Every structure is written in structure tokens, then in C-alpha cells.
Amino acid sequence: MYGRRRVFLWGLALFAVSSLVGGLAASPGVLIAMRAVQGLGAAVLAPATLTILTTTFAEGPARVRALAIWTAVSSAGGAAGNLIGGVLTQSLSWRCILLINVPIGAVAVLAALRLLPADRFRMQGRKLDVPGAVLATLGVIALVYGVTQAQPHGWSGPATLASLAVGVLALAAFVWAEMRATAPLMPPRLVRLRPVWAGNTAMLLAGACFIPMWYFLSLYMQDVLHYGALATGVGFLPHTLVGIAAACLAPAVMHRTGPGH
Incomplete structure (x- = not known):
């Protein structure tokens, strides 16, 4: 609707700017708010990158390889983030783990402007499913908030039950709205x-794990084993390396079994 490159650039800019403000935050409230905005920027970036890949590479081996590389790079980013974050936190300041995103984001924006093709057309007349987006967001936030309230107030506490009820009702309303929307989310x-x-x-189960x-x-590593920030980052390396290896093997597996298996 708004163009793949345009959405990607807006998500990237939002992530970089929120990182800058969060890194310079003088109060916990500002930091938490900017972390939320960071999450919004990341939520825009993730589908935008996948959309760019799937429209750039034709269906077949080329697209499978591109998606596998995307997955491997994402896993490598997790490993690098843990290590670099540990180094920056231990040697400089926690603020640096946010501020480092600013120059990286600036370079990424310049590279995207230079390398990504301009959006050729925009879908005219198509409207956003605002009610669906609001209901889905409200439902997920309410459910998550309800789960977090179970620890201090118990599962039978009023705050917990009210939040969970709002979440369930909002998601039920979302399903109802999507069945009747002309352009559903x-x-x-x-x-x-x-x-x-x-x-x-599969992604839900993987994320839940x-x-x-x-x-x-x-x-556990920091509070029980008393690892420092750097050692904790190194402790995540085995898991991340296995993820990278699996992503590298995925194209061969999909070539043998087919994408539908």
C-alpha cells in the first residue's frame, strides 16, 4: 500500500531515532517508552525485509537461499548482539548498546536509498483495517499484561482476571471484525x-520455547552463576551457532522435501 522501500526506511529510521533517545534517556520512563518505540520499529522492519526478499527473488531455489541467508544473518546478529552488548556494557556503559544502533541505522538508510529499487506503484483506494489492528494489539497487550500480573497478584487476582478477560474478548472481537471487514488485516x-x-x-511454538x-x-547466568555481561553473551554462543548452522542447512532440506513439508 505504501511501498516496500518506504516502509522499510520508516521502520529503520524509527528504530534508529528511538535508540538515540533511549540511549540519552535521563529517566526510566523515557527509556521504557523508547524501548517500546524500538519494538514498533522492529515490528515494521521484520515483515518489510521479508516482503522485499520475496518480491525480489522468484519462487524456487533462489528465494529459498535468500530466506536461509536472512535467517542465518538474523541468528548471527543475535550472537553479535550478545557479545558486543556484553563488551559495551562491561567496558563502557549500558547506554552504548542503544547508541551503537544510530550509526548502523544511518549507514543502513543510506544503503537502502542507494541499493533498493524505488517503489513502482502504490495501491490506490485500499484502506487500512484500523479496527482489526486496534483489536489485535489490545488483545495481545491485555493477555501479556494479565500473565505478568499473575506473579504479584495471583491467577485469581482481580487485575489478572480483568486483563485476561479483556484480552480474550478483544481477540474474539478481532476474529468477528475480520470476518466482516472489506479489507481485513x-x-x-x-x-x-x-x-x-x-x-x-511452528513459529508460535518456537517463539514460546x-x-x-x-x-x-x-x-540464571547472571544471578545464579554470577557471570558478567560479557561472559553471559559468550554463554549464548552455542545456541546461536546451532541456529546459524540449521539456517545454512535449511535450503538443502527444503530442496529435498519441498517447501510444503
Whole structure:
């Protein structure tokens, strides 16, 4: 609707600017707010990069290789982020792990302007599904907030139950709205496609396993094993290297089994 390159550049700029403001933050509130904006920028960047890849490379081996490289680079970025973040935090300041994104983002913007082709057309007359976006966002935020309230207030606490109820109702309303929207954010017909629901289920399970694991491992290494920031970053290397290796092997596996398996 707005152009792939344009969306990518806006997401990149949003991430870089929020990193700058967060790195210079003088209060926890500003830092937390900028981290939220960073997340928004990253949420824009991730699908934009995949869209650019899938439209640049034709379906087949070339696209599979491109997506595998994208996955490997993402995993390598995780490893580099842990190591570099540990070095910067231990030797300089935690602010540097945010400020380092600014020059990287500036270089990425210049490279995108030079290398990415200009958007050729924009879809006219298509409207954003604002109700669907609001309901989906509200539902997920309410569910996450409800889960976080279970620790201090218990699962039967009013704050926990109210948040979970709002989340469930918002997501139910989202499904209802999508079934009736003229331009739905998530067309219901996509859910019935096997590659879509199977892929999303796999990603949901993978995220449910790996994201909490990274969080708790970080706490364990620093609070129980008393590792420093650098040692904690190094401690994540085996997991990250396995992820990179798996991403490198993915094209060969997909070539043998086919993308639908």
C-alpha cells in the first residue's frame, strides 16, 4: 500500500531515532517508552525485509537461499548482539548498546536509498483495517499484561482476571471484525491454507520455547552463576551457532522435501 522501500526506511529510521533517545534517556520512563518505540520499529522492519526478499527473488531455489541467508544473518546478529552488548556494557556503559544502533541505522538508510529499487506503484483506494489492528494489539497487550500480573497478584487476582478477560474478548472481537471487514488485516481464508497455519503454529511454538529460554538463561547466568555481561553473551554462543548452522542447512532440506513439508 505504501511501498516496500518506504516502509522499510520508516521502520529503520524509527528504530534508529528511538535508540538515540533511549540511549540519552535521563529517566526510566523515557527509556521504557523508547524501548517500546524500538519494538514498533522492529515490528515494521521484520515483515518489510521479508516482503522485499520475496518480491525480489522468484519462487524456487533462489528465494529459498535468500530466506536461509536472512535467517542465518538474523541468528548471527543475535550472537553479535550478545557479545558486543556484553563488551559495551562491561567496558563502557549500558547506554552504548542503544547508541551503537544510530550509526548502523544511518549507514543502513543510506544503503537502502542507494541499493533498493524505488517503489513502482502504490495501491490506490485500499484502506487500512484500523479496527482489526486496534483489536489485535489490545488483545495481545491485555493477555501479556494479565500473565505478568499473575506473579504479584495471583491467577485469581482481580487485575489478572480483568486483563485476561479483556484480552480474550478483544481477540474474539478481532476474529468477528475480520470476518466482516472489506479489507481485513488477516483474511480468514489464509487460516485455512495448510502452509499458513502450519508455519504460524511452528513459529508460535518456537517463539514460546526460545524467547522465554533466552530470558531465563540470562537471569540464571547472571544471578545464579554470577557471570558478567560479557561472559553471559559468550554463554549464548552455542545456541546461536546451532541456529546459524540449521539456517545454512535449511535450503538443502527444503530442496529435498519441498517447501510444503
